[in-house]
Amino acid sequence: MTSQQQQQQPASPPRPSHRRVPFPICEDDSLAPFNPAQLPSDHFLAQRPVTPPRPDSVIDPVWVDGARPDTSSLAAADYDVSVHTGFLPPEEPVQSLRGAGCGWDALEDRLEEVEREAAVPGGAVGRLSERWMRSVRELPHASVEPLTTLPLLRRAHVVLAHLTHFYMHGTFPSQTVVPASLAVPLVEVSDRLGLPPILTYADTVLWVWRLTDQARGLRADNVEITTTFTQTPSERAFFLLSLFCELHGPAILRLMSATLDEVFFADRTALTRIARYLESIARLVDELTALMAGATRGGFGPDQRERIVPEVFYWEIRPWFNGGKWTYEGVGPNGEGKEMEWGGPSAGQSSLVHALDLFLGVDHMPRAHGHPHGHGKGARVAADKVEKAAFPGTFHDEHDKDTAAAVRAAAAADSSSSAAASAAAKASASLHKAPSDATFMQRMSHYMPGHHRAFLSHLESLHSPNPAAPHAAPVLPSLRKLARRHPHELGPAYDAAVGAMRRFRDAHMRLATVFIVQQARREPARGSVHWAEWEARRVAKERAEEERRRLGEGAAEREREKVVGTGGTDLVSFLKRCRDRTVEALLGDDSDAQAQAQA
Numbered sequence: 005m006t007s008q009q010q011q012q013q014p015a016s017p018p019r020p021s022h023r024r025v026p027f028p029i030c031e032d033d034s035l036a037p038f039n040p041a042q043l044p045s046d047h048f049l050a051q052r053p054v055t056p057p058r059p060d061s062v063i064d065p066v067w068v069d070g071a072r073p074d075t076s077s078l079a080a081a082d083y084d085v086s087v088h089t090g091f092l093p094p095e096e097p098v099q100s101l102r103g104a105g106c107g108w109d110a111l112e113d114r115l116e117e118v119e120r121e122a123a124v125p126g127g128a129v130g131r132l133s134e135r136w137m138r139s140v141r142e143l144p145h146a147s148v149e150p151l152t153t154l155p156l157l158r159r160a161h162v163v164l165a166h167l168t169h170f171y172m173h174g175t176f177p178s179q180t181v182v183p184a185s186l187a188v189p190l191v192e193v194s195d196r197l198g199l200p201p202i203l204t205y206a207d208t209v210l211w212v213w214r215l216t217d218q219a220r221g222l223r224a225d226n227v228e229i230t231t232t233f234t235q236t237p238s239e240r241a242f243f244l245l246s247l248f249c250e251l252h253g254p255a256i257l258r259l260m261s262a263t264l265d266e267v268f269f270a271d272r273t274a275l276t277r278i279a280r281y282l283e284s285i286a287r288l289v290d291e292l293t294a295l296m297a298g299a300t301r302g303g304f305g306p307d308q309r310e311r312i313v314p315e316v317f318y319w320e321i322r323p324w325f326n327g328g329k330w331t332y333e334g335v336g337p338n339g340e341g342k343e344m345e346w347g348g349p350s351a352g353q354s355s356l357v358h359a360l361d362l363f364l365g366v367d368h369m370p371r372a373h374g375h376p377h378g379h380g381k382g383a384r385v386a387a388d389k390v391e392k393a394a395f396p397g398t399f400h401d402e403h404d405k406d407t408a409a410a411v412r413a414a415a416a417a418d419s420s421s422s423a424a425a426s427a428a429a430k431a432s433a434s435l436h437k438a439p440s441d442a443t444f445m446q447r448m449s450h451y452m453p454g455h456h457r458a459f460l461s462h463l464e465s466l467h468s469p470n471p472a473a474p475h476a477a478p479v480l481p482s483l484r485k486l487a488r489r490h491p492h493e494l495g496p497a498y499d500a501a502v503g504a505m506r507r508f509r510d511a512h513m514r515l516a517t518v519f520i521v522q523q524a525r526r527e528p529a530r531g532s533v534h535w536a537e538w539e540a541r542r543v544a545k546e547r548a549e550e551e552r553r554r555l556g557e558g559a560a561e562r563e564r565e566k567v568v569g570t571g572g573t574d575l576v577s578f579l580k581r582c583r584d585r586t587v588e589a590l591l592g593d594d595s596d597a598q599a600q601a602q603a
């Protein structure tokens with residue numbers, strides 16, 4: 005543009021210098037390249053966490069310097085979120101700790117051995133050799149001393165968490181004691197990462213990939229999953245499905261960041277831009293939905309070549325993921341064992357989905373049935389009851405004590421007996437441990453790397469005044485509030501984004517139905533360790549049917565619910581509830597939107 009043309013342009017209103025979308029949003033974006041110094045200090049992608057994650061666990065000063073997240077990513081580096089890779093690490097993960105010394109070579113060796121041993125037709129749950137199990141117990145204690153960077157710590161968690169799950173489910177019924185050779189370094193490494201000492205979504209998706217061709221960078225057709233339990237294409241595809249979703253993270257986060265910049269100003273230009281960004285977010289979320297729909301139909305990813313076989317997933321892969329109430333040997337203050345209960349990995353631990361919910365104002369807080377906005381104590385108690393029914397092992401209650409006792413008793417008995425089977429079923433229903441007043445989504449955040457959890461809590465705090473420091477930082481109106489205030493400018497775009505999240509959850513429910521609910525009803529292979537458990541359930545169900553005939557329909561219905569339990573009914577109603585919470589966020593013809601706008 006010539007200087008003469010510039011003079012003829014209508015003068016645009018002066019704008020503060022930090023009104024700048026921090027990253028190029030799309031190809032034709034005309035904004036200047038991002039300079040991190042231009043971000044306002046309270047920008048959600050700029051600020052250091054107010055409280056660093058798990059500060060009490062950072063005991064090694066070397067770690068403080070060496071393991072800080074990579075700050076070259078120009079995005080919320082202190083939160084370990086990258087502008088190029090989102091919640092995935094900015095560099096290809098460390099592939100091996102060989103050469104680190106201090107016991108890590110031996111741990112890598114055990115992992116390589118067991119991956120080979122477990123790669124047998126029909127799966128190896130409950131059938132690992134005593135030779136391998138013993139070799140794990142006899143491992144020298146690995147020291148975390150050489151793990152001075154975040155990528156090294158991540159690899160250590162991947163190795164130890166996989167070895168732990170191989171070990172615990174290498175016998176049937178599963179083990180209940182994590183040997184000190186795994187437990188001690190796992191707890192130490194977990195503390196430093198702000199993770200629980202169990203296999204998480206980070207270990208199975210975020211941190212276990214490598215590039216096929218280094219020159220082509222991170223993209224869906226150039227990435228491979230490196231560590232699996234079964235070495236099957238189905239397991240690789242299962243993790244790739246989530247990884248492909250995460251690849252949308254950078255674009256989504258950039259749009260969220262740009263939106264929040266505009267929310268700060270909320271003038272006419274800002275509202276137009278926000279509407280555009282929300283529509284783009286809706287399109288990106290629809291791409292996640294398309295991935296899920298592809299996986300449900302049979303093929304997804306580049307050339308639709310990835311495929312997860314539902315029965316292989318359910319019977320051969322998924323049992324390796326189970327968490328439980330385990331004794332971690334040698335981790336107590338005086339070297340004694342410590343009992344802890346944790347659930348296994350779930351894409352419910354994906355920070356990306358949580359970030360979208362927070363950003364759009366999808367509220368998962370428990371509330372009383374029929375009271376969509378009820379948040380009182382009574383409402384929470386009622387909703388907790390529903391969650392307890394769906395995930396009985398999630399809560400600390402009498403049931404947990406019974407489960408541990410039942411498992412111990414069953415382990416002592418014949419492993420093919422129905423007692424062992426039903427105890428194992430009970431144990432595998434033990435999913436997630438966390439405070440009983442937290443929602444499922446809150447509990448899932450305990451399974452995210454500490455930096456990501458801090459990122460989400462910072463995102464949340466942008467809209468909520470800090471009662472301890474009411475004047476500390478300006479509080480942004482939530483996007484939902486803003487959309488209600490400006491229904492004409494923002495309503496349709498906001499609803500488009502929330503509607504996309506609803507379609508995402510609809511597609512996810514279909515996926516869970518095909519891969520879990522339907523499979524739970526099918527008979528596993530006769531030779532597999534699951535057959536006895538399945539048979540015990542079948543017999544119990546038959547008994548319930550007899551009861552139905554004896555007691556009449558209503559009572560029998562209740563019996564049937566008890567039997568199906570977490571195998572189907574409860575899971576579906578839980579996922580439906582997450583979907584319903586999303587629908588509640590829609591503004592639609594929200595009658596009180598105008599009233600809010602006046603407020």
Ligand code: HEM
Binds near residue numbers: 242349350353579
């Ligand atoms: C075959 C693939 C999948 C299956 C069988 C599956 C199954 C499940 C199940 C059983 C739950 C209930 C809670 C739990 O057990 O952890 C769940 C929750 C959840 N999953 Fe998946 N899932 C799959 C893929 C994905 C993917 C690719 C994503 C997205 C990254 C995802 C996101 C979520 C979220 C966010 C929740 C929490 C509930 C909600 O927000 O609706 N899942 N999933």
